[in-house]
Amino acid sequence: MSVQLEPRPPRLTVGPAPRRRTPSHNLTRTSGIGLGLTMAWFSLLVLIPLAAVVATAAAGGPDGFWRAVTNEQTAAAIRITVLAALSVTLVNVVMGTMIAWVLVRDRFPGKALLEMVIDIPFALPTIVAGLVLLSLYGNDSPLGLQLANTGWSVYLAFLFVTLPFVVRMVQPVLEELDQEVEEAAASLGASRLTTFRRIVLPALAPAIAAGAALSFARAVGEYGSLVLLSGNLPFESEVTSVRILSAIENDNRATAAAIATLLLVISLLVIVVLDVVQRRVARRG
């Protein structure tokens, strides 16, 4: 999400489920033209360029692809990125759920401000996000914590840019959740932990999963917030997208496309996960 500015709860399945024996389309002339024009633009802007990435990677053959992604420095960058993205996603699953919980169930002065703070990482340009983190964790850190130019900077940047995903997915579900069920469980003698584990958590699980998928996808592709913060040290803080960029700058398109294809596969997997989760939620109604 990146962006992915403001994540919404999973989009409901679009349109009615296709009834049997309905015509395959109900387009009028105007909507047909609209569909044609928008699809043409979507193809020119998104589909054809992404296909070009895969085609360029495929042109090198399986050997070329394998050589590109197993190059020592690239493999290290992929390892660093995936490891950091997984860890940060785990942190987000825990912290994000906790933040959502506090925002929905707790009440204290200044809560409205926290609500806005959650959206800041989305709205801030990524390069500014890097600069922001440098001011507290850079060379003249007021905390004495110098994380810039170390492996930890990758974790820090990922934590910042992915902060809102789980929170914003879980929050609306938690708001809708009927507290009476929890009260009933408590009055029957269930401890707070048991109530949370058996009643609340199962209801939140799809939203947490969707938020985790988005947060992982965002972290794996992150670039802007790391440029100034991580120092891009090979084998330590250099991430996958930086490797792609240096391949582009060296005019080594085949390599760039091969690594990019790997990232695209991850993005596609995330989309599939989201689609499956949304469908499950929609079916349960």
Added chain:
Amino acid sequence: MAERTRPAPGPTTYVLRVLVITYLVLLVIWPVSLVVTNTFANGDEALRSILEDPDLVDALRLTAVAAVVATAINTVFGVTVSLLLVRTVFPGKRILSALLDLPLSVSPIVVGLALVLVYGGRNGWFGPTLEGAGLQVIFSTPGIIMATAFVSLPLVIREVVPVLQELGDEQEQAARSLGASGRQTFWRITLPSIKWAVVYGVVLTMARSLGEFGAVKVVSGNVLGETRTATLAVEEKYLNFDQEGAYAIAFLLASVSVLAIVVVSLLRSREAHR
């Protein structure tokens, strides 16, 4: 919900509250406030020197142009696609609806690479042909606009689709049965009811567009005064040890984004109160 009598907050509540606040202070609130204080360390001198530097004014102008054009494109595209997704049936709709989210999870660097591979002037798929026709895309403004439009593509759709679904199409059918043309129905009935969703979408798209960095970096070539955007200028200033300048541009960009958040949340709460 506010009327419910709540059990007195237990120790867990306080522990969670303190934990969450500490986390957010360390990760977001403190660093963001440091950027503000760093910008104004020497009064408003840093900001003024930014606005007096013609190269930076060019960069800000390019960022504004790219963001406005990309937002306009995505608004028209987004409203049309949302109407098609919700109001019509056609084969491949489900795949399309999933693919429309793709731009949100693709790395900005991959977005840039994808556009260069197709529209690159030297050996892109369409680039040489377009350049023969006098249209340079990559290393030029159209490329920057395309990169910006790519990364913010689904934001309007994500706002409008749920509202359209909830709305139903009874009013539209009524208007049509009373003899309104398709165009009249859209302008008089549909658009007014999705107005706020479109506004949210536009604000979010604009904020995202102003801040795009990675994709723009790949397609722009960073030609001073021509293809340098504000975010690229932040990086350059910082790397040239002009931290004050970097902080000043960052502050400008950050205040626009924060303003966007405030506008959206105000509009939202006003909407919720009605």
